[in-house]
Amino acid sequence: EKSKTTFFSKLSKAVAGKSKVDDDVLDNLEEILVSSDVGVATTLKIIDRIEARVAKDKYLGTEELNKILREEIAGLLAETNVGNETEFTVPKDKKPYVIMVVGVNGVGKTTTIGKLASQFKKQGLKVVLGAGDTFRAAAIDQLQVWADRIGVPIIKQKMGSDPASVAFDTVQSAVNQDADVVIIDTAGRLHNKVNLMNELTKIKRVMQKVIDDAPHEVLLVLDGSTGQNAFEQAKQFTKATEVTSLAVTKLDGTAKGGVVIGISDQFKIPVKYIGVGEQVDDLQVFNKIEFVDSFFK
Amino acid sequence: MFSNLSDKLDKAIHVLKGHGQITEINVAETLKEVRRALLDADVNYKIAKEFTSRVKEKALGQNVLTTLNPGQLLVKIVKDELTELMGGETVGINLKGTPTVILMSGLQGSGKTTFSGKLANYLKTKKSKEVLLVGCDVYRPAAINQLKVVGEQIGVEVYAEEGNQNPVEISENAIKYAKANSKNVVIIDTAGRLAVDETMMTEISNIHKAVNPQETLFVVDSMTGQDAVNTAKAFNDVLNFEGVILTKLDGDTRGGAALSIKSVVDKPIKFIGTGEKMEAIDVFHPDRMAERILGMGDVVSLVERA
Numbered sequence A: 001e002k003s004k005t006t007f008f009s010k011l012s013k014a015v016a017g018k019s020k021v022d023d024d025v026l027d028n029l030e031e032i033l034v035s036s037d038v039g040v041a042t043t044l045k046i047i048d049r050i051e052a053r054v055a056k057d058k059y060l061g062t063e064e065l066n067k068i069l070r071e072e073i074a075g076l077l078a079e080t081n082v083g084n085e086t087e088f089t090v091p092k093d094k095k096p097y098v099i100m101v102v103g104v105n106g107v108g109k110t111t112t113i114g115k116l117a118s119q120f121k122k123q124g125l126k127v128v129l130g131a132g133d134t135f136r137a138a139a140i141d142q143l144q145v146w147a148d149r150i151g152v153p154i155i156k157q158k159m160g161s162d163p164a165s166v167a168f169d170t171v172q173s174a175v176n177q178d179a180d181v182v183i184i185d186t187a188g189r190l191h192n193k194v195n196l197m198n199e200l201t202k203i204k205r206v207m208q209k210v211i212d213d214a215p216h217e218v219l220l221v222l223d224g225s226t227g228q229n230a231f232e233q234a235k236q237f238t239k240a241t242e243v244t245s246l247a248v249t250k251l252d253g254t255a256k257g258g259v260v261i262g263i264s265d266q267f268k269i270p271v272k273y274i275g276v277g278e279q280v281d282d283l284q285v286f287n288k289i290e291f292v293d294s295f296f297k
Numbered sequence B: 001m002f003s004n005l006s007d008k009l010d011k012a013i014h015v016l017k018g019h020g021q022i023t024e025i026n027v028a029e030t031l032k033e034v035r036r037a038l039l040d041a042d043v044n045y046k047i048a049k050e051f052t053s054r055v056k057e058k059a060l061g062q063n064v065l066t067t068l069n070p071g072q073l074l075v076k077i078v079k080d081e082l083t084e085l086m087g088g089e090t091v092g093i094n095l096k097g098t099p100t101v102i103l104m105s106g107l108q109g110s111g112k113t114t115f116s117g118k119l120a121n122y123l124k125t126k127k128s129k130e131v132l133l134v135g136c137d138v139y140r141p142a143a144i145n146q147l148k149v150v151g152e153q154i155g156v157e158v159y160a161e162e163g164n165q166n167p168v169e170i171s172e173n174a175i176k177y178a179k180a181n182s183k184n185v186v187i188i189d190t191a192g193r194l195a196v197d198e199t200m201m202t203e204i205s206n207i208h209k210a211v212n213p214q215e216t217l218f219v220v221d222s223m224t225g226q227d228a229v230n231t232a233k234a235f236n237d238v239l240n241f242e243g244v245i246l247t248k249l250d251g252d253t254r255g256g257a258a259l260s261i262k263s264v265v266d267k268p269i270k271f272i273g274t275g276e277k278m279e280a281i282d283v284f285h286p287d288r289m290a291e292r293i294l295g296m297g298d299v300v301s302l303v304e305r306a
């Protein structure tokens, strides 16, 4: 609350009746954005946009400037985020709708899958989970616990088995069961490990033997407390799997997750979900205005 | 994003070249680039600012040696300052106490369970210790199983109490068990928790009081961004930990969080994690970390070219 009042009160003093935002305010804005992990490049882009707007629409009041500020930041997300959805939805014309979940180690993939499965099940959809992390200790057990908790079937093999084979089995089984949604878990992997990234490409390809356009969605999970490295994660995972959507986790902490603004801007991938806790209902549909507002809290 | 520091400094150094002394004017542009490199490496905003102004103070008025031009000298000052900040000597684990008790702490998914296994394996194979791993994460699905699988992989016994939801009790019982079974080291794995979660922070504080560990370690993901300072400070306020473990350095992150944490809590970084396997553990080298944060490999080649 404190930084919010000071920032916006400074803003009003510095801006009202002027045609140029003064350096103090911009410094302050820079601090807020960089401290939210927005990154230097994106921060400069936002500041440029604001300066341009202010120069054009002279003699702004604080109210208007606040609005512009939010609009310009959210604007970087706008092109890719249709934005105002509040529901968890899957397209009706793809059945089963196949979601493959990817990301670096420990970001929250398996947990997000549990939460998502629960949301879909609540809507009366038939969900099947695939235990594609056959590498990490007890990863299969972890997904099994989630499956039991929610009451959805899980397809799994032994630890150490081929993840592509698990994915194939899962999609096949979902087709046989006439399921609506398939969610495939994968092992965490750092994006600079070429072999592991190739493995993802293979998992994807093998699913296409059952459904040609599967997976319909590749969900990249980013840890909200990750800094600028998330850029490289988005880049490399996109290269290997054509990521179609993002989930940002752990936003119940003090980290702001600002790095996704630049990612969304640069790679045109929409942020779909945010994780706000470890419990089954702690997943929300992404709302860009609330997200941007959180930087100023 | 990860464009080399050398690219950024190249232009700045051209500006400096040909001057015999570092002055306020010729240093400004370069320091701006250094600051930006630090921010791109995830060094905390305030700390990056402080760092560059300290470097400026050191640099101003320095006469340039014959072999170095002002740009080179400045880069050297940056590197020396950074290395010093990252901490001098490598600090090991305190193995006093019978048994030695080591408590893991950190955010969700930072790598505590994996590192518990690595450390157990290291102490077993390198220091010939009898180690007991203790599963105190009673929350995360299959957390205890994970630790058991890890224990099996490295041949280290795991103490857990199925059905007991009280980590304080479990850890106390584990120490009794360790004493009765002549274990030298007890490593307590705990659940991940957010620093703002008061109930969970109180819980780990209670475990800490109950077992009075020789070593409390704060495990942090090296990809962490600006929030690293808040978290490290909050955990340190509650636990006054002995050291920091930096995980997932096998990635391509610059790891500026290391510098932020070091600056804010001034505790040594003791080990690093460099992979998912049990052998992927290394002692921390401050100079290498300093080079990594700034991409100093690039800077060295820059200096050679200049």
Ligand SMILES: Nc1nc2c(ncn2[C@@H]2O[C@H](COP(=O)(O)OP(=O)(O)OP(=O)(O)O)[C@@H](O)[C@H]2O)c(=O)[nH]1
Binding pocket: A103, A104, A105, A106, A107, A108, A109, A110, A111, A112, A133, A136, A139, A186, A187, A188, A189, A249, A250, A251, A252, A253, A274, A275, A276, A277, A278, A282, B108, B109, B140, B192, B194
């Ligand atoms: N506070 C909080 N914790 C979360 C959130 N999402 C996941 N977690 C926790 O983060 C930790 C890691 O989550 P996982 O789901 O196992 O992550 P993962 O990406 O599957 O990990 P690997 O499979 O090991 O790569 C667990 O302790 C989760 O409970 C979130 O939104 N908020």
Ligand SMILES: Nc1nc2c(ncn2[C@@H]2O[C@H](COP(=O)(O)OP(=O)(O)OP(=O)(O)O)[C@@H](O)[C@H]2O)c(=O)[nH]1
Binding pocket: A105, A106, A136, A188, A190, B106, B107, B108, B109, B110, B111, B112, B113, B114, B115, B137, B140, B143, B190, B191, B192, B193, B247, B248, B249, B250, B251, B272, B273, B274, B275, B276, B280
């Ligand atoms: N590449 C790499 N992965 C690591 C490293 N350390 C841990 N991991 C992986 O990171 C993920 C999370 O590790 P865990 O040990 O489960 O983390 P944790 O802190 O115990 O997680 P919670 O108990 O959920 O809070 C797993 O996929 C690990 O294999 C490392 O140094 N390098």
Ligand SMILES: [Mg+2]
Binding pocket: A109, A110, A111, A133, A139, A185, A186, A187, A188
């Ligand atoms: Mg997982």
Ligand SMILES: [Mg+2]
Binding pocket: B112, B113, B114, B137, B143, B189, B190, B191, B192
């Ligand atoms: Mg754990």
